[in-house]
Amino acid sequence: MGKDKNILLVGVGGQGTILASKILSTAALAQGYEVKMSEIHGMAQRGGSVVTQVRVGTEIYSPVIDQGEADMIIAFEQLEAYRWAHHLKKDGVLVVNSQKIIPLPVLIGAAVYPGNIIARLRESAGRVVEADGLRLAAEAGHAKATNVVLMGICARFLDFPEETWQYALKARIPEKLLQINRKAFALGYDYAAAV
Numbered sequence: 001m002g003k004d005k006n007i008l009l010v011g012v013g014g015q016g017t018i019l020a021s022k023i024l025s026t027a028a029l030a031q032g033y034e035v036k037m038s039e040i041h042g043m044a045q046r047g048g049s050v051v052t053q054v055r056v057g058t059e060i061y062s063p064v065i066d067q068g069e070a071d072m073i074i075a076f077e078q079l080e081a082y083r084w085a086h087h088l089k090k091d092g093v094l095v096v097n098s099q100k101i102i103p104l105p106v107l108i109g110a111a112v113y114p115g116n117i118i119a120r121l122r123e124s125a126g127r128v129v130e131a132d133g134l135r136l137a138a139e140a141g142h143a144k145a146t147n148v149v150l151m152g153i154c155a156r157f158l159d160f161p162e163e164t165w166q167y168a169l170k171a172r173i174p175e176k177l178l179q180i181n182r183k184a185f186a187l188g189y190d191y192a193a194a195v
Contacts, residue, residue: 152188
């Protein structure tokens with residue numbers, strides 16, 4: 001993996017952002033790295049923002065990722081990618097699930113959902129990897145596995161061996177859902193290789 005990695009996971013309540021962070025943290029710990037993780041829930045149960053910061057390395061003292069310091073942002077929804085893109089390093093990777101979840105202020109007409117988010121991100125961020133995580137998760141067998149599809153994409157940018165990721169999935173996913181999630185992870189991993 002080389003130097004320390006700062007990975008920001010951003011989404012909306014109910015998308016599995018925290019579970020994805022725990023899978024990532026478990027994989028990093030299994031590789032012998034120090035891991036610090038923090039969670040921020042903004043009315044998560046009502047569709048609010050959920051942000052998780054995961055720092056991985058040899059000597060990690062704080063879980064906080066400052067603006068412009070994220071090596072990677074995994075965004076489970078377009079607007080969340082847009083809100084947090086300023087945390088990405090100039091040469092960082094922004095993985096964006098193409099899904100849009102319309103927030104309450106937009107639904108009631110008090111705000112407008114920004115247009116052309118992906119195009120705007122491509123102009124301002126480092127490398128942008130857009131994926132239809134929801135479609136890939138449905139292909140794996142369940143739409144709720146979108147978070148694991150995104151972890152499969154993330155895995156392409158971290159040099160942890162396949163068995164480490166499989167260990168992390170088994171440690172964090174209930175047995176009855178493990179096969180679907182293994183397939184979701186593989187689909188994300190293969191997708192990232194093709195883009």
